[in-house]
Amino acid sequence: MLFTCDVQELLDGLSTASRALSSRPAKQILEGVLLETTESGIRITCTDLNLTIETYVDATVKEEGQVVLPGRLFTDLVRKLSGGLLEINVDDKNIAYLRNAGSTIKLSGLSAREYPRMDEPDTHKSVTLPQSKMRDMINKVSFAVATDETRLILTGILLEITQSEVRLVALDGFRLAMRRLSGTYADVAAGETIETVVPGKVMSELAKLLSTDDTPLTISFSESRMELSFGKTKMYNVLLAGEYIRYRQIMPTTWTSRATIKTREFERAIERASLMAREGKNNLIKMHMTQEGLVITSNAELGDVHEKLDLLLEGRDIDIAFNVRYLSDVLRNIDEETVCMRFTSNVSPSVVCPAEWEDYLYLVLPVRVFE
Amino acid sequence: MLFTCDVQELLDGLSTASRALSSRPAKQILEGVLLETTESGIRITCTDLNLTIETYVDATVKEEGQVVLPGRLFTDLVRKLSGGLLEINVDDKNIAYLRNAGSTIKLSGLSAREYPRMDEPDTHKSVTLPQSKMRDMINKVSFAVATDETRLILTGILLEITQSEVRLVALDGFRLAMRRLSGTYADVAAGETIETVVPGKVMSELAKLLSTDDTPLTISFSESRMELSFGKTKMYNVLLAGEYIRYRQIMPTTWTSRATIKTREFERAIERASLMAREGKNNLIKMHMTQEGLVITSNAELGDVHEKLDLLLEGRDIDIAFNVRYLSDVLRNIDEETVCMRFTSNVSPSVVCPAEWEDYLYLVLPVRVFE
Numbered sequence: 001m002l003f004t005c006d007v008q009e010l011l012d013g014l015s016t017a018s019r020a021l022s023s024r025p026a027k028q029i030l031e032g033v034l035l036e037t038t039e040s041g042i043r044i045t046c047t048d049l050n051l052t053i054e055t056y057v058d059a060t061v062k063e064e065g066q067v068v069l070p071g072r073l074f075t076d077l078v079r080k081l082s083g084g085l086l087e088i089n090v091d092d093k094n095i096a097y098l099r100n101a102g103s104t105i106k107l108s109g110l111s112a113r114e115y116p117r118m119d120e121p122d123t124h125k126s127v128t129l130p131q132s133k134m135r136d137m138i139n140k141v142s143f144a145v146a147t148d149e150t151r152l153i154l155t156g157i158l159l160e161i162t163q164s165e166v167r168l169v170a171l172d173g174f175r176l177a178m179r180r181l182s183g184t185y186a187d188v189a190a191g192e193t194i195e196t197v198v199p200g201k202v203m204s205e206l207a208k209l210l211s212t213d214d215t216p217l218t219i220s221f222s223e224s225r226m227e228l229s230f231g232k233t234k235m236y237n238v239l240l241a242g243e244y245i246r247y248r249q250i251m252p253t254t255w256t257s258r259a260t261i262k263t264r265e266f267e268r269a270i271e272r273a274s275l276m277a278r279e280g281k282n283n284l285i286k287m288h289m290t291q292e293g294l295v296i297t298s299n300a301e302l303g304d305v306h307e308k309l310d311l312l313l314e315g316r317d318i319d320i321a322f323n324v325r326y327l328s329d330v331l332r333n334i335d336e337e338t339v340c341m342r343f344t345s346n347v348s349p350s351v352v353c354p355a356e357w358e359d360y361l362y363l364v365l366p367v368r369v370f371e
Numbered sequence: 372m373l374f375t376c377d378v379q380e381l382l383d384g385l386s387t388a389s390r391a392l393s394s395r396p397a398k399q400i401l402e403g404v405l406l407e408t409t410e411s412g413i414r415i416t417c418t419d420l421n422l423t424i425e426t427y428v429d430a431t432v433k434e435e436g437q438v439v440l441p442g443r444l445f446t447d448l449v450r451k452l453s454g455g456l457l458e459i460n461v462d463d464k465n466i467a468y469l470r471n472a473g474s475t476i477k478l479s480g481l482s483a484r485e486y487p488r489m490d491e492p493d494t495h496k497s498v499t500l501p502q503s504k505m506r507d508m509i510n511k512v513s514f515a516v517a518t519d520e521t522r523l524i525l526t527g528i529l530l531e532i533t534q535s536e537v538r539l540v541a542l543d544g545f546r547l548a549m550r551r552l553s554g555t556y557a558d559v560a561a562g563e564t565i566e567t568v569v570p571g572k573v574m575s576e577l578a579k580l581l582s583t584d585d586t587p588l589t590i591s592f593s594e595s596r597m598e599l600s601f602g603k604t605k606m607y608n609v610l611l612a613g614e615y616i617r618y619r620q621i622m623p624t625t626w627t628s629r630a631t632i633k634t635r636e637f638e639r640a641i642e643r644a645s646l647m648a649r650e651g652k653n654n655l656i657k658m659h660m661t662q663e664g665l666v667i668t669s670n671a672e673l674g675d676v677h678e679k680l681d682l683l684l685e686g687r688d689i690d691i692a693f694n695v696r697y698l699s700d701v702l703r704n705i706d707e708e709t710v711c712m713r714f715t716s717n718v719s720p721s722v723v724c725p726a727e728w729e730d731y732l733y734l735v736l737p738v739r740v741f742e
Contacts, residue, residue, distance in 0.1 A: 070673055073650060077676075080643045095674075103643060107674040272451045272474060279444060302441055303466075303478040305448075 001065025001090035003037060005057055007081045007100060013044045013057040014075040016233055019205045021071045022048035032068035033075070034115045035088075037061045045115075046071060051202050052118050053209075055233040066112035067094050077105055118236055123220035123227055125194060127161055127185040130214040131230055137168050137179045138207040140360055143329045145200035146172035156197035156240040158247075159219075163188045169247055170200070175326045176247060176349075176363040177333075196221060197240040206235060251363065252349060255342035259289055260312040260355050263339045266294075267331040269307035273298040274324040276305040284367055285324045290317045298324065320346040321369040327352070330362040346370050372406075372436025372461035374413060376428055378452045378471060384415045384428040385446040387604055390576045392442050393419035403439035404446070405486045406459075408432045416486075417442060422573050423489050424580075426604040437483035438465050448476055489607055494591035494598055496565060498532055498556040501585035502601055508539050508550045509578040511731055514700045516571035517543035527568035527611040529618070530590075534559045540618055541571070546697045547618060547720075547734040548704075567592060568611040577606060622734065623720060626713035630660055631683040631726050634710045637665075638702040640678035644669040645695040647676040655738055656695045661688045669695065691717040692740040698723070701733040717741050 017033060025031050025048065034045040038056070045054040067090045078086070082101040089097045094109040138157070146154035151173075158169040167180040188194060206228060210217060217230040228235040273285045273296050280300030288295040289311060296307040320343060331339065336354035343350045352362040388404060396402050396419065405416040409427070416425040438461045449457070453472040460468045465480040509528070517525035522544075529540040538551040559565060577599060581588060588601040599606040644656045644667050651671030659666040660682060667678040691714060702710065707725035714721050723733040 073646060073673060076646050077643060080639065080646065082639065102640070102679040104677040104679075105643070105647075105674065106677075108672070268451060268453065269473070272448060272476070275444060275447050275451065276476075301479070302444060303476065306475040306477075308473040308475075 001035075001037060001067055002063035002088070003042060003059040003061045004085050004087045005042060005059035007078060007083045007086045009057050010042075010086060011075070011078050013042075013055045013232075014078060016055045016209060017044045017046040017053045018071055018075050019209065020046040020048055020051045020053040020235075029068060029110055029114050029116070031071055032110055032115070033071040034066065034068050034112055036066040036112065037064045047116060047118065049116065050199065050238045051205070052236040053205075053233065054236075065090055067096060068110040068112055068115050069096055069107055070109070074107060077107075123222050125187045126218050126220035127166060127183075127187060128216045128218045129166060129181065129183060131210040131217045132212050132214055133181055134166075134217050135207050135210040135212065137166075137181060138203045140179045140333045141168045141170040141177040142200055142204055142207070143333070144170040144172055144175050144177035144362075148172070153197055153240055153242045153244055155201075156199050156244075157203045158244045159194075159196050159198055161185060161188055161194040161219075162192065163190055168203075169244075171245065171247060171363075174323070174365050175330075176250070177330065178247075178361045178363075180359050182359075194221060195244065196226060197242070197244050198226060198237070199240055202235070202237045209233065209235075250349060251361075252342065252344055252351060255315065255344055255351070257289065257313065257315040257318045257343040259294065259314075259341045259343075260338055261294060261309060261341070263331060263334050263337060263354075265309055266339060267328070269296050269309055270324060270327050270331060273305045273307060274328060276300050276303060277324045283324050284321055284369070285327070286319065286321045286369065288319050289313055318343050318346060319370050320350065321367045322350075322364060323367060326364045330364070334360070372408060372438055373434035373459070374408060374430040374432045375456055375458045376413060376430035378449060378454045378457045380428050381413075381457060382446070382449050384413070384426050384603075385442075385449060387426045387580060388415045388417040388424045389442055389446050390580065391417040391419055391422045391424040391606075400439060400481055400485050400487070402442055403481055403486070404442040405437065405439050405483060407437040407483065408435045418487065418489065420487065421570065421609045422576070423607040424576075424604065425607075428603075436461055438467060439481040439483055439486050440467055440478055441480070445478060448478075493593050495593065496558045497589055497591035498537060498554075498558060499587045499589045500537060500552065500554060502581040502588045503583050503585055504552055505537075505588050506578050506581040506583065508537075508552060509574045511550045511704050512539045512541040512548040513571055513575055513578070514704070515541040515543055515546050515548035515733075519543070524568055524611055524613045524615055526572075527570050527615075528574045529615045530565075530567050530569055532556060532559055532565040533563065534561055539574075540615075542616065542618060542734075545694070545736050546701075547621070548701065549618075549732045549734075551730050553730075565592060566615065567597060568613070568615050569597060570608070570611055573606070573608045580604065580606075621720060622732075623713065623715055623722060626686065626715055626722070628660065628684065628686040628689045628714040630665065630685075630712045630714075631709055632665060632680060632712070634702060634705050634708060634725075636680055637710060638699070640667050640680055641695060641698050641702060644676045644678060645699060647671050647674060648695045654695050655692055655740070656698070657690065657692045657740070659690050660684055689714050689717060690741050691721065692738045693721075693735060694738060697735045701735070705731070 036043045040056050041059045042057045087099040096107045098105040160167040169178045220227045277283050277298040279302050285298045294309045294311040298305050330352050338355035340355040349363045407414045411427050412430045413428045458470040467478045469476040531538040540549045591598045648654050648669040650673050656669045665680045665682040669676050701723050709726040711726040720734045
């Protein structure tokens with residue numbers, strides 16, 4: 001195997017693929033990055049057996065071949081090279097020789113025959129949407145994914161696709177975040193809903209790799225697997241098995257109190273209250289809403305915080321308490337100027353969403369502290 | 372105690388003083404920040420008993436007094452306030468009420484009478500130099516301070532002052548860094564040398580607080596203590612007791628080989644070699660210098676790195692090995708385009724310094740690997 005390529009392009013490819021490297025690989029070969037000559041340059045592949053990322057780097061191939069090189073070390077070395085042209089020559093003992101400017105680096109690899117091969121999923125449906133939109137959708141729900149693995153399915157994000165909508169849902173038993181995007185997805189039949197649960201970690205890695213522009217991302221499905229394809233990169237991954245919670249049943253459809261509050265003011269007041277709530281260990285804040293305004297309080301042995309804000313209240317006055325972290329998490333993700341909260345009682349799930357926009361919706365369970 | 376001040380100015384003061392807060396305070400009162408009304412506004416003091424930092428914040432004082440407030444929580448709360456004017460009212464039970472925009476925060480404090488008082492050191496000598504120079508000098512030697520506390524004196528930085536020079540020295544048994552600044556220091560008699568050893572941690576905190584401009588820093592000494600005064604801030608600290616190593620005796624005065632190398636090229640080659648050296652666990656690189664050039668090598672089970680660089684060599688060819696970290700540390704701190712290394716043999720201390728400038732000098736012990 002013998003080829004030359006640009007140092008920076010190779011580094012970009014390695015940085016992308018190596019996101020699939022596990023920090024605790026099950027066997028030695030999984031610490032490696034697979035390099036293969038193809039007609040479209042060098043294919044770079046990393047996998048942790050659940051998630052596989054492959055990407056391509058332009059190269060002048062002088063001799064075909066493939067090799068598995070130690071992933072982290074190879075990436076770190078390429079990062080430190082001087083730039084410009086790099087020649088990589090791999091002998092029949094899988095030893096690679098890297099030549100760039102005054103550097104000659106010898107690196108022992110493993111045979112590509114040992115590398116686990118994932119079949120390309122036999123996909124039957126696919127949807128395409130702008131990368132930036134998917135990136136934003138993931139970022140706006142992924143914080144609500146369960147970190148506790150006792151209910152494995154909740155460590156995933158539900159991806160629900162109909163002919164007219166892509167929807168992401170994450171929930172952990174205390175709160176739920178939902179984000180949807182309208183569109184026309186021709187592969188999906190009228191009345192059909194594709195439902196898959198993607199590991200939260202895979203979605204976070206995807207969000208990091210997606211670009212901030214509108215170039216397309218194509219998502220394709222088979223029974224148990226998914227393929228994400230964008231630019232020169234493909235991610236394959238194994239979906240979470242099992243049925244997701246019937247979340248629609250817990251979405252409130254009515255309200256008795258509705259409060260409209262300036263988002264940034266609300267966020268800052270919550271942040272101050274949270275400093276004291278954290279001291280108090282219970283992480284609790286109380287909200288008291290009347291026509292006069294919103295009063296937020298938190299307390300601890302060391303003192304208390306009392307915040308008074310303007311609000312527009314429709315319906316009944318209400319006293320309600322929350323785990324402060326659940327409110328900060330969502331407020332941080334609302335870019336709109338005003339935020340709306342809807343309540344039916346101080347013991348039932350409350351809704352938080354941008355005031356004029358229902359494509360992002362957050363549900364949070366209050367803490368029972370009032371009679 | 373009742374005063375008003377600007378939120379941002381108070382935050383700046385608290386951020387400065389709280390650098391003296393210990394992460395593991397010996398008693399509760401040391402978690403606190405002492406606030407006192409004075410004729411120059413509010414004096415803010417923090418101490419860990421070794422290092423004391425005090426600074427001033429402009430304020431409109433309506434009622435004199437003093438209080439000790441919980442340091443971290445108070446600083447965090449002020450950081451999150453909306454900005455503008457803050458009123459602080461402390462009652463006779465040491466409870467502070469902070470009022471700013473819609474926020475009212477109650478914070479339980481402790482009596483200022485409990486706070487440990489440090490006498491101002493009875494200083495008899497002082498020198499003044501530009502803050503930016505001292506900042507740079509500290510940053511260029513502090514990495515060589517010993518981290519191992521078995522020889523406590525080496526965890527400090529030697530500060531040596533004569534009528535014409537301020538000098539900082541740090542050494543850890545394997546390497547030494549020296550930086551000096553010429554000047555005229557009138558308080559020091561001709562022939563006299565002031566020698567003090569300042570804890571490395573204090574010097575690092577000082578470097579973070581010093582400005583990058585030429586406003587003055589005044590250093591004053593008593594027998595066992597030092598006062599550092601700059602802008603509105605004073606740091607007092609206890610010096611390390613004991614005698615510092617007679618480092619002048621180990622400074623080589625001659626050389627048999629002298630190599631001049633481009634600094635950044637050398638640094639990058641060392642970085643690549645260090646990646647492989649780290650894999651090899653011994654962290655070792657070898658240097659082979661002849662009229663032909665400099666060859667740097669490192670190896671591990673996974674492979675090896677071979678770097679060839681131009682150099683200008685005077686004197687004998689030499690083969691020598693180093694702990695790679697000791698070379699990276701110093702190269703990172705040399706801003707000049709070319710660096711000079713001087714050797715007497717491959718088992719005696721080698722000198723590294725900017726090629727045309729002897730005010731910064733670094734000494735490193737080679738590793739014995741050659742016959």
